[in-house]
Structures are given as C-alpha cells and as structure tokens.
Amino acid sequence: MASSRIRNVSWSLALLHVLFWAVYLYFVYTLFLSNDIRTLELRARPRVAMFAFRLFWDFSTFYVLYSIAIPRWLGKGKPLPFILTAAGLFLAATLTRTHFELWWITLDNANNPVVDSELTLWNQYVVRGLTSLFVIAMAGLGRFTFDWFRQQKERKELERQRLTSELAYLKSQVNPHFLFNTLNNIYGLARKQSPETEDAILKLSGMMRYMLYETNVEEVPLSREVQQLQDYLSLQSLRYKQEEVATLSVVGDVESVQIAPLLLVPLVENGFKHGRFSQTGDRLQLSLQVEQDGLVFQAENPIAPKTEERDAVGGVGLGNIRRRLEILYPDRHTMTTEEENGIFRATLTLQWA
Numbered sequence: 001m002a003s004s005r006i007r008n009v010s011w012s013l014a015l016l017h018v019l020f021w022a023v024y025l026y027f028v029y030t031l032f033l034s035n036d037i038r039t040l041e042l043r044a045r046p047r048v049a050m051f052a053f054r055l056f057w058d059f060s061t062f063y064v065l066y067s068i069a070i071p072r073w074l075g076k077g078k079p080l081p082f083i084l085t086a087a088g089l090f091l092a093a094t095l096t097r098t099h100f101e102l103w104w105i106t107l108d109n110a111n112n113p114v115v116d117s118e119l120t121l122w123n124q125y126v127v128r129g130l131t132s133l134f135v136i137a138m139a140g141l142g143r144f145t146f147d148w149f150r151q152q153k154e155r156k157e158l159e160r161q162r163l164t165s166e167l168a169y170l171k172s173q174v175n176p177h178f179l180f181n182t183l184n185n186i187y188g189l190a191r192k193q194s195p196e197t198e199d200a201i202l203k204l205s206g207m208m209r210y211m212l213y214e215t216n217v218e219e220v221p222l223s224r225e226v227q228q229l230q231d232y233l234s235l236q237s238l239r240y241k242q243e244e245v246a247t248l249s250v251v252g253d254v255e256s257v258q259i260a261p262l263l264l265v266p267l268v269e270n271g272f273k274h275g276r277f278s279q280t281g282d283r284l285q286l287s288l289q290v291e292q293d294g295l296v297f298q299a300e301n302p303i304a305p306k307t308e309e310r311d312a313v314g315g316v317g318l319g320n321i322r323r324r325l326e327i328l329y330p331d332r333h334t335m336t337t338e339e340e341n342g343i344f345r346a347t348l349t350l351q352w353a
Contacts (some may be wrong), residue, residue, distance in 0.1 A: 001198055010180055011053040015168055020138075045165065053097065054101075054131075056095060057092075057097055057132070058135050059092075060093075061132060061135045061136060062135050062138065063137060064085065064089060065082075065089070065139035066139045066143045067083045068085075069081070069086065069145065071147075073085070089132070090111070094128045094132050095132075097128045100130075109205070127143070128327075163327050179204075182232075185238060186201060186204065186235075189238055203234060206231065207231050207232065208222070210228060211262065215262055217242070217261070219260055221254075221257075222257045222258065222295070223255050225262075225263070226248075226288065229268060232265065232268060233245075233246045233286075235273055245282075246272075246286065247286065248288070249285075251288070251289045251290065252289055252291060252295070253290055253298070254288075254290055257295070258288060259350070260329075263321065263328075264297055264322045267297065267318075267348065268286065271299045271300075271301040274303065274344065275301030275303070275304055276301075276304035276305070284300070286298065294351040294352050295349070297347070297348045297350075298346070298347045298348070299346045300344070300345045301344055302342055302343060302344075303344050318335075321347050333351070334347075335348050
C-alpha cells in the first residue's frame with residue numbers, strides 16, 4: 001500500500017516536470033526563436049545547435065538548484081553556498097550562451113549587414129540574463145512548492161499515525177475493563193456455587209474471542225456488535241435476582257451496516273456500573289434504532305446513590321467513547337447525557353458517511 005502511494009507520487013511529480021518543460025520549450029521556441037531575425041537567418045544545423053545549447057544550460061541550471069543547492073543549503077539555513085552556486089550558474093549560463101550564439105550567428109551571417117547591426121553585446125547579455133533569471137526563479141518556486149506539499153503530506157501522515165495509535169490505546173482500555181467487570185460477576189457466582197458459573201465462563205470465552213480476534217479492523221457488522229451486547233447482558237443478569245435486569249430493543253436492519261467495533265459496550269458498562277438494580281422493576285433499558293442515514297443508541301438506568309467505594313473504583317467511563325467518536329466519526333456523531341427524575345440517559349447518534 002505504501003509503496004503504491006510512493007509510485008503514484010513519483011509518477012505525478014515526473015508528469016508535472018514533463019508538462020512544465022513542454023510549456024517552457026514551447027514559449028522559448030515561439031517567443032525567442034521563431035521571432036528572432038538572427039535565428040531565422042540561420043540554416044537548420046546552427047539553429048538546432050543554438051537551441052540545444054540553450055536547453056542544456058536551462059536544464060542544468062534548473063536541476064542543480066532544484067535537486068542540490070536548494071535542499072542541501074538554502075533549505076538547511078545555509079544561504080551563502082546557495083547564493084554562490086546560483087550566481088555562478090547565472091554568470092556561466094549568460095556568458096557562454098551569449099558568446100556561443102553570437103559566434104554561430106556571426107559565422108553563418110558574415111555577409112549580412114542587417115544581422116551585424118543587431119549584434120549589440122549588451123543587448124544579448126540582457127536577454128540571456130533575463131532567461132537565466134527566469135529559470136532560477138522557476139527552480140526556486142518549483143522546489144518550495146514541492147517541499148510545501150511534501151510537508152503537508154507528512155504532517156497528515158503523522159497525524160493519521162498519532163490518531164491510529166491513540167485509537168488503539170483507547171480500544172485496548174475497553175478489553176481489560178470489560179474483563180475485570182465480568183470476572184467480578186463470575187467470581188460472585190462461584191462464591192455462591194451457582195450452577196450458572198460454567199455457562200457464564202463459556203459466554204465470557206466467546207466474548208473475549210471476539211474482542212481479541214475479530215475487532216482488529218476498522219468496522220464490523222452491526223449485527224455482531226448486537227450479539228456481543230446480548231451476551232454481555234446475559235452475563236450481567238446472572239448477578240441479580242431479577243429475571244430481567246436489562247432489556248435491549250433493536251429496530252431496523254443490523255445485518256447490512258458496519259460500525260466501529262466495541263463502540264456501544266462502554267455505554268452499557270457505564271449503565272451497570274452507576275445504575276441501581278436493588279429494587280423491583282429496576283432495569284437498564286437499551287434501545288437501538290437503525291435508519292437509512294445512521295443509528296441512534298440509547299441507554300437508560302436508575303441512578304444509584306454515590307458512595308466512596310463506588311467513586312474510588314476506576315474505569316474507562318464515557319471519556320473513552322467520546323474520544324473514540326471524535327477520531328472515528330468526526331462531525332458525524334452526537335453524544336448527550338442527562339439526568340432526570342432519578343434516571344440517567346445517554347444517547348449516541350451516528351451518521352453514515
């Protein structure tokens with residue numbers, strides 16, 4: 001994947017150079033050769049020789065500055081070597097081109113007074129000097145443009161890598177937190193010598209297999225996440241005496257849509273951690289509604305009294321999921337929490353891309 005991107009960038013850069021030189025040569029030929037009386041007076045062979053000599057200096061000046069002088073010296077805060085190199089190329093190109101072309105013109109038009117009258121040395125220095133300055137300016141502009149785009153690309157790549165690392169860290173927090181909570185539940189069953197302990201361990205094994213081996217991708221089927229929630233609710237229900245400590249309502253097509261893995265579990269964990277389930281009728285109510293343009297997931301639970309023991313226990317909390325949403329669904333999500341009449345409600349809304 002990376003090598004393919006590098007090849008694409010190399011081909012694009014090469015194409016830009018070809019286009020630049022094609023346009024440049026067109027204007028050089030039409031403006032400086034076709035309309036030049038002295039050049040028109042020349043035979044084909046010296047005309048080609050002059051044109052080739054001009055291109056040699058243009059190419060040499062451009063790529064010595066573009067590939068060597070600017071990145072090696074000017075780009076590293078060493079202006080003096082760059083200035084000396086650019087000045088040397090300017091003088092060499094201007095002087096050699098002027099005298100070489102005048103020599104060809106004089107040699108081929110020795111008996112042409114019209115041509116002789118136009119061979120003012122100063123004028124030739126000015127024309128060739130301006131051409132050399134233009135090439136130097138284009139080399140600088142081209143190099144600085146290339147470096148700017150490269151820096152932007154590197155900055156985006158570094159930001160992508162940073163977000164990927166942060167996302168992996170956030171997701172890694174979910175797994176041990178989930179395992180810690182579930183093992184606590186199974187420990188409670190084991191102390192009671194509950195016959196449901198074996199089934200709970202089996203369910204936990206399946207859930208951990210999913211979390212370890214199936215969530216190392218950007219998205220998973222929403223139906224798989226729903227199954228994970230259902231298994232988690234089954235494990236949680238073993239802790240409580242109520243037959244129905246939690247309900248999950250699913251509306252819509254969960255088979256054909258994808259979602260980031262382990263995005264909904266923290267909301268459910270938060271409900272069990274901070275909820276009250278000691279009274280008859282206390283339950284965690286979960287609802288998932290899948291629509292054409294997104295989904296809405298809501299978790300409601302009775303609020304448990306705050307205790308020092310409960311507050312002291314750490315956890316992933318809602319901050320984890322908020323940060324993951326900012327990375328995975330920027331500008332495509334909302335998450336709200338509210339407390340009303342002893343009920344805590346968390347609502348997550350996602351929009352498909």
